[in-house]
Amino acid sequence: MPRPPLESFRVKQAEEQLSTLRSSVICAFNQLLDLKDLNTGVHSTRLAEWGLRVGQELGLDEAALRNLEVAALLHDIGKVGVPDAILKKPGHLDSDECALMKKHPEYGWAVLRMLPGFEHAALDILHHHERFDGAGYPAHLKGAEIPIVSRIVAVIDAFDAMVSSRPYRKGLPYKEAVRRLAQASGTQFDPAVVRCFLSFAQDEMATVFAAAGPAADSSVLDLVTGVRYGLLVTDHWYTRVLDPRTLVVTGLTRNGVWLIEDGEITRPIRNLRFTQSYPQALAPGAVLGVGAHAPAEVAGWGLACYAAPALRLAGWNFTGGASG
Numbered sequence: 001m002p003r004p005p006l007e008s009f010r011v012k013q014a015e016e017q018l019s020t021l022r023s024s025v026i027c028a029f030n031q032l033l034d035l036k037d038l039n040t041g042v043h044s045t046r047l048a049e050w051g052l053r054v055g056q057e058l059g060l061d062e063a064a065l066r067n068l069e070v071a072a073l074l075h076d077i078g079k080v081g082v083p084d085a086i087l088k089k090p091g092h093l094d095s096d097e098c099a100l101m102k103k104h105p106e107y108g109w110a111v112l113r114m115l116p117g118f119e120h121a122a123l124d125i126l127h128h129h130e131r132f133d134g135a136g137y138p139a140h141l142k143g144a145e146i147p148i149v150s151r152i153v154a155v156i157d158a159f160d161a162m163v164s165s166r167p168y169r170k171g172l173p174y175k176e177a178v179r180r181l182a183q184a185s186g187t188q189f190d191p192a193v194v195r196c197f198l199s200f201a202q203d204e205m206a207t208v209f210a211a212a213g214p215a216a217d218s219s220v221l222d223l224v225t226g227v228r229y230g231l232l233v234t235d236h237w238y239t240r241v242l243d244p245r246t247l248v249v250t251g252l253t254r255n256g257v258w259l260i261e262d263g264e265i266t267r268p269i270r271n272l273r274f275t276q277s278y279p280q281a282l283a284p285g286a287v288l289g290v291g292a293h294a295p296a297e298v299a300g301w302g303l304a305c306y307a308a309p310a311l312r313l314a315g316w317n318f319t320g321g322a323s324g
């Protein structure tokens, strides 16, 4: 029987409120991950999108897809409870440290389950380090005992971990990460998830890992070719003027810093803070190259738009990672 109009209006209103709450929680916790320098750059968001596509292809229902979105973006939120000395240790972890690090799925579950509507996503996060063969943690679940959302996130998380750089090692090239993923299919990972993930993600990886945004512009790649060792910055999260008189600005990059080695973009690296005087960075002799195109960028606040070419600069004053 169809619902009376007032009732269906209220249901719709409640659904909208829940959806707004979900977005706000994802946003707020993502900020927290940024503050702890736990976001791993361009991959995280893109991998979450790929994870959702895997979920759709595997026929997950709407509710499961909503949990997947939360779990894909916030699966490592529990790392906020792991001491920085362990998270950022420049070397391998000893067994006690490893045990503490392995607590992060439980910490994440403990936090998210407190939020009404996030109970399922919390459980999915709890099990994102289980292995298909039962050798994972914390509950040693096996095969189909592991929630499907957790099986998808396990693939995303492992792939992200392989391609991201850590204080003690460089991230793997994505082709090697793909090879390792395929190799661990059936032991660590659900083969159906790996197959599905690689069926479309592999085609798109070259673009994601080569660069994003302006680097798709061939004139940026021409500028990159001339750099022996340097950084390509394709996205600033925010920029704030510190001193309007000297035009000193401060800011933070977001998901758009890439290492250039011998004229090639080799890998993405972490978000970086900077404080820089524009007149100094753009002084005579400091601009070593200008891109041939000036693509229009939406400024992100209302309808404003600006057009600027890529610049190859002699220097830019980075002051540290996103957390310091």
Ligand SMILES: [Fe+2]
Binding pocket: 075, 076, 104, 128, 129, 157
């Ligand atoms: Fe994790």
